[in-house]
Amino acid sequence: MTTISIDNVSRWFGNVVAVNDVTMTIGPGVTGLLGPNGAGKSTLINMMAGFLAPSNGSVTLDGAVIWRNEQAYREIGIVPERESMYDFLTAREFVVANAELHGLPDPAAAAQRALATVEMEYAQDRRIETYSKGMRQRAKMASALVHEPSVLLLDEPFNGMDPRQRLHLMDLLRRMGAEGRTVLFSSHILEEVEQLAHHIEVVVAGRHAASGDFRKIRRLMTDRPHRYLVRSSDDRQLASVLIAHTSTAAIELDLREDALRIQAVDFAGFTEFLPRIARDHGIRLFTVSPSDESLESVFSYLVTA
Amino acid sequence: MSVTTAPAGRGALQPAAGPRLYHPTVARLTYRALLGRRRALLLFLLPLLLLIIVSAVRGLAHADDSTANDVLQGFALSAMVPLVGVIAGTGAIGPEIDDGAIVYLLAKPIRRGTIIFTKLLVAIGVTMAFSAIPTLLAGYILNGNGLNIAVAYTVGAAAASVAYAAIFLLLGVLTRHAVVVGLVYALVWEGVVGNVVPGARTLSVQQWALAVAQKLAHGDVVSSDVSLATGIVLLAVVTAGATWFAGRRLRSLKLAGEE
Known part of the structure; x- marks a missing residue:
């Protein structure tokens, strides 16, 4: 059971406040981080991923501060929003490299398992630069899953995916959540979150607007x-x-x-x-x-x- | 869809190794990125130009020891080595930071110092391969290693490669305009100021490398403004300082900008 705690976190860039005094806890299961573009979702995910220091407050993983804590990555898998990968590699080479960087005892076998999980075996020996957006997303997923993390952070994972790929990824994330992993994904599309997450955290203009069961919040929105x-x-x-x-x-x-x-x-x-x-x-x-x-x-x- | 992931939780995986300075996977990713098509072309271009120049000099005029010294110092050491250093040093990390691919290195239980040191070794290796070896070939073409000039400049170029790789790697971490800043430094400081302004020569990697070359060359055809001891100490201090600072900055590197 791994929990990410965000306590009174603020983050500003110069004079712009991107995240304003947010407190939330992300536990096992699938959680949707919902909010319009520019609401601060990516900033929050980047702080949870240890890529950004909070200006105020703390972000911890089971009590351990994540920022500047490389060992946290033994527990965390990250699917960034940005497309860039090592495009000159094949997906297999890329995922094996990720397994090696995690220090896994059998990187090739771990990579094979991860590629099978995202159903990318058929294209694993093609260079990533030849992939469609959906294929890239799955290669990124495989790299995030290769060390079997207990926390999975995904920043706008459904962007650019076709409906079939979307359903595929949703199914995968549901299973991850059912296995007891802490899965957090961000989205600005209500329907995406509705289909996948029972628990949601809503951020608006950098503030924590709502938290809890999706149906209750949805009703609040409708009413x-x-x-x-x-x-x-x-x-x-x-x-x-x-x-x-x-x-x-x-x-x-x-x-x-x-x-x-x-x-x-x-x-x-x-x-x-x-x-x-x-x-x-x-x-x-x-x-x-x-x-x-x-x-x-x-x-x-x-x-x- | 088949899901073959193991149950989540701590302890499912055992870390393979403790802290280390060099990571072979980081090295493999770095040199494959460095020797990609466009960058490799640039890296080949400068040594090729040197070899064309020395072949022309050798073919058109009688190349004596003094000419060999002029070409090796004037082009190889003062232009080619720093420029190759810019390409290799900044290229070892800058593009990954720019496009965000560095996230796949940083989101791993690896010390930032290990990433920097490994990338430095790759950058040094590439800089040496594309500057010291061509310098040796050029020296032999020019005067057949008379007065040990070819070997002296080769060792000097190798020493400069280490410092340049470290400086430009640091620039790659510090700024998104590392190539431009590196070119300005290489061409203006090392190429012009370091050659013309007497006081600035002491703070020029080129002069430190020349001190090494001077020691190895016979006679007094090679000369430097700094002593060998000063040159070696400054080379070591700059290399170690730049590497340390690059590791420190990488540790604080904020990948995320505003949404």
Whole structure:
């Protein structure tokens, strides 16, 4: 059972605060680190991987500080986001080299096992420079798994993968988690995290926005106030009917845009009620457009929720 | 899909060896990267140029001991050796840091000092192979090792290779513009200032190497501004200091930038 603890960690680059007073614990199983681009996910993963020192606070692996602690890599496997590898090597040479660098007693056998795990045996003797992005990702995975680490850190591992490769990697990570390894992956795509991780940590603008069971957080995201821009054949009548319903909290008649701006508090109720009431009153809906559906606004809501 | 990984946990793997200064896998990755196509072409180009020049000198004019000294000092020691050192020294680590591939070395239970020392040995080997050996050949072509000039400059070039490899390896760790900084240093400091400004000569790797060559060459055709003892001490101090500092900086190397 290996646990990574992040205690009151901040990290800044010059005047820019990338991570702001974050505390979280990553334990065995699969954990998703979710947040929009630029939220601080990579900075957090890099601190957990020992590639970056926290400006404040501490990042530890079972109590041992990770920064400047080479021995931590006996327990940690890392799949970096960057594509660069030793492209002049074949995947087999690359993974064998990683096994040798870990000081494994039989590097060739360990490399073979790792390549079999990621199903890369068929292309293992081709140079990495000839690989597709998905193949590169699997070669990186094999190199991270070769020493059978108890912690696996993956930075945006699904970027650039086709659906089949994505499912393959998800299956692999699920099994790793089921075996008792501590698996942490970052993503800015909600659906990716939803499919793979029960436990998620959400970061927004460098802050720890939410932590816990994915379904609860997902519900929180769904139930937040939604804003819509609606254009219809009779905006005033539609407004008068909608405001009487419990699913709406506020309605503004925007004369410049010639539209209604609606704040809905009950997402499911509003989306069911709006088309029904429009039909019943003979009102034609021209535009129904969510105006705050960006991932950033969803996450920002979590910070204040 | 078959998953063949063993159960997770500590103690599943036994570390094979304790701390050591040299790691063969680091060396293999380094020299394969160094001797990749474009870099190898650059490394071959300078010695080839030296051999073309000395062949032309030998063919067109009577090459005496003084001419041999002028060519070996003026081109081999003051230009070729530092330039090869720039290519090998910075190339041994700079590109890996730039493109991020160094992560695969750093995320291993290996001391940073071992990585630096191993890379230094490879850089020294490559610098010597592409500068000291061509210097020996050039010396023999020019005057058949008269006054032991070819051997003297070869040993001088080898000594300079060690210091240059260490200096440029350090530059590769310190800056992303290591090649540019290295070229400026090699051409401006070693090539111009070190030859022209009297005070600066004492702080020139070229002069230290010349002190070694002076000791080995017969007669007084080879001369240096520093004594042999000073030259050797400064070569050793600079090499050791640059290597130590490179290891220290690698230990604190922050791979991650802003997202």
